[in-house]
Structures are given as structure tokens and as C-alpha cells.
Amino acid sequence: MTPMRAEEKNTPPVSRRAAVEAAEWFVTLSDSGTSAHERHGFETWLARSEEHRLAWERATQISAKAGGLPSAIAVPVLTRRQSAVSKRAAVQALAVLIVGVPAGWMAWQSGSLQHRLATFATATGERRQWTLADGGRVTLDTGSAVDVEYGPAIRLLRLHAGAIYIETAADTDAANRPFVVQTDHGRVRAIGTRFTVRQDARRSRVAVTQGAVEVSLADGSDSRRIEAGNEVSFNASALMPTATAAAGSVQWARGILAVENMRLDEFAAELARYRPGIVRCDPAVAHLRITGAFQLNDTEAVLLNVIHLLPVDVVYRTRYWATLVPRAQST
Missing domain, CATH: 3.55.50.30 (Phage tail protein beta-alpha-beta fold)
Structure with a gap:
């Protein structure tokens, strides 16, 4: 497959008006007392234009990435008994984020700036596979981003977000460069293997299906060899106990x-x-x-x-x- 850089995907801007309308609908629909008439009104608004769809998508992304509404927005919409002033404040706060996504809040919250600049990247619900320069293959899970850096001394993949499944190949370079996946929490060196690496804000997890890998912590304090059929989670300073790989660790690639x-x-x-x-x-x-x-x-x-x-x-x-x-x- 031909690599497609994420920055090649041009995201159109959202107008202030569309952002405010999306925020108003989000606050309205957050209320447990939403009526069928209101829901129908929302569906009509959403279908009216592509800009409306994009503004709404950004509103839901903001909520999902934060594990709920950002604190500046959440407090005013916790109950139906909020004042009109509080709800207007919530709408305005969310609208600012919608207009600023992805360059502003989302870039800080979820690493979307790195996502857009990565060598390979996938959107929500998308899974894609690429062939690397040495013949190895990499499969990206939904919402994932990875940089590929093949230099004279190392074959390096920097995982910024999400998960990847790697099927390594013998190095075509005479130097026999090591194959390494780097996350925020450490490095995973492949030893003739197939494996998956997943990263979130708190930890990384490696599951091996063939061969073995060596996991080294970012702070250099520990390392461990993980054999096929096993997995391990780790943060920047601690390796968790090695365990039998969970059923879902690799199945997402299929x-x-x-x-x-x-x-x-x-x-x-x-x-x-x-x-x-x-x-x-x-x-x-x-x-x-x-x-x-x-x-x-x-x-x-x-x-x-x-x-x-x-x-x-x-x-x-x-x-x-x-x-x-x-x-x-x-x-």
C-alpha cells in the first residue's frame, strides 16, 4: 500500500455559527429529559449540511477524548435546573473548543497534532495495513498513528497513539539493524517475531504471537524478554507481571x-x-x-x-x- 501522510487529509474549518449550534444541541441532548421533538429537530439540523456533521463530530470527539465533558462544560449541564446563564456559558465554552479542534484542545488532549503528522495514521473505525521498506508489515488499529524511521543503525517505529500489529521481516540491509517500536513508556525490540503494541496515556501493552520481544522501560531501570503467547503491560518506570496473552490482544487486527x-x-x-x-x-x-x-x-x-x-x-x-x-x- 502507498503510505498516506495524515496531513494530506485536509480538514475543513467549522464556522463559529455551526460550532455554537452544535454546542447548543450537545448541551440539549445531554439532558435526560430530551423530548422526541427535540431529537427530531437535531436530526434535521444534522442532515442540513456537511459542516453541521463535522461540528457535531468534533463535539462528540471532545467529550469522548475527555472521558466526558470538559470540566468547564460539565458543571453547567449536570441537571435540568440550571440557569439560562449557566447553559449559555456551557454552550460558549464548547463552541470555542469545536472551532479550535483539532489544532487546539484536541491536539493537547489526545496527541492529534502528532497524529496528523505521522507517517501512517487511521481515523475512528478505520484499520489499515502497510508494507514496510524491508518487506515487513504493519497493521494500524482504529485511531492510531505511527512514525516509521529507517536509518543506518536502526529500524524504528514511534507509536504515538492507538495500537499496531507488526509482522517483522529480515533486514535487507547488511548491517542487520534491530527492529524497535518506541512508545511513551519504553521500547520493544523484536526478535524475529509477530506482536502487537498498544499505548494509552497511562501505559503500553505488548502481546507476542510468534517469536519473542525484549521490552525496556523508558527510564532504563528494567527490561524483560516476552515469549510467544504472553503479554506484558508497562509504564515509564515499571514492568507489570508477564501474563498469558488475552484473546483480544491481537484479534482486532483481524x-x-x-x-x-x-x-x-x-x-x-x-x-x-x-x-x-x-x-x-x-x-x-x-x-x-x-x-x-x-x-x-x-x-x-x-x-x-x-x-x-x-x-x-x-x-x-x-x-x-x-x-x-x-x-x-x-x-
């Missing part, structure tokens, strides 16, 4: 979300990585456990499968905002 006895709130957060918009889980059902293998090319079907497996239902505020709730609550 388009499958595989989970075993996972809490429903964790499952919702994982599914949200692959679905545009927001997926939430009501605290009343967060503790429920789910096991299964779900096709990621149809997240709507995944949600339908969940309601057949567990005593829950899905409530849609909009097409882009789904919440898993107790079944009785949705009737």
Missing part, C-alpha cells in the same frame, strides 16, 4: 473485538474506539460481564448482540450517541 468476562463499562469504552460518536454505559449495568467475539465492521450489530446477551437495552439520543441501560429503564 477485525474482531474478542473479550472474555469483561465488565460492560470497559466493553463500551473499547467499542467506542471503533464507532464514531459516543458509546456510554449506565452505572447500573456497568458491573455486568460479557464474553464473545464481535465483528468490528458493523458496530451497530455489536450493540444488537449485546442486548441479546445481557439484560440491557440501547437508548439512542442520536445516531451518534448510544447508551447501554437496564432493560426496564428503556421501556
